[in-house]
Amino acid sequence: MAQSIDFATPPSAPAWQRWLVFSPAARIVIYAALVFVAGYLVHAALPMSGWTGLAASPAQHAFARMTAELVPTVLGYLVLVLLIERRPVRELSLPAVVTRGLPGFIGGVVLFSTVVGLLWLLGSYHVLGVNPNVDWLPAVLIGGIGAGISEEVLTRGVLFRVVEEGLGTWWALVISAAFFGIAHIFNPGATWWSSLAIAIEAGILLALVFHVTGSLWSCIGLHAAWNITQGTIYGIPVSGDRADGWLVSTLTGPDWLSGGAFGAEASVVALATCSLVSLALLIIALCGKTIVPPSWRRNKA
Secondary structure, eight states: OOOOOOOOOOOOOOOHHHHTSSSSHHHHHHHHHHHHHHHHHHHGGGGGTTTSSTSSOOHHHHHEEEEEEEHHHHHHEEEEEIIOOOOOGGGGGGGHHIIIHHHHHHHHHHHHHHHHHHHTTTTOEEEEEEETTTOOHHHHIIIIHHHHHHHHHHIIOOOOHHHHHOOOHHHHHHHHHHHHTTTTTSSOOOOOOHHHHHIIIIIIIHHHHHHHOOOOHHHHHHHHHHIIIIIIIOOOOOOTBBBSSSSSEOSSSSHHOGGGGGGGGGGGGHHHHHHHHHHHHHHHHHHTTTTOOOHHHHHHH
């Protein structure tokens, strides 16, 4: 498998377009502007749906929040790819929902279940009971589907992919992972350690999943499954946010083991488990020679 990138500046583009439209920095700025404008319009329109009022049900509130997350990020991405980059949106092709997204989802369930199993063996995870009447829909819509799609489109589809085109794979991994970790610093119970853990275990892992598969659905499936399995099934806080799960549970022990108030994502168990998967993906990338060098080295070659 040869190294490849999704977009290359058209050879006939004038100099001003190369800098102000097609350069990696310009496209990131354009995407941010598109998301800002679309987000403003969506937030202005949502009250008319009745989903945000006091009389709205929890499910309607969840649909409203999911819409506010999804529409700006996905619409901005489609405009960026179709109108600026002028190429098919291969990384979000609908058939890949099954061929890439479903395996990613299964992998996410297995991965987080492995983390929970290890925490249980180490005496940190305890099941106190079962809550069969848990209202799972809001968490699945917001923390699963909404966060899975919007965060992956933004962090892997735009930031990692576009930075990789300019600075190469190594810098794209570092920058996108750092951004992902810092983005979680304001979550409930967050610390600098939890942000570092998120950056390494999720930021690097999901970027490598995208690099190896070339599909955002793989990342979306894994991300959504991780959140849903963590909160809705095992009842563990998702990135610091309280979760009502099918299992009523608690985490005990030192923060480095349990993750503290932030949840299992700040545990060294999650960090080590995800790092092993990341290492396997990195070996696949190195053996397949898919690591993309910086643009100046590609141009020189």
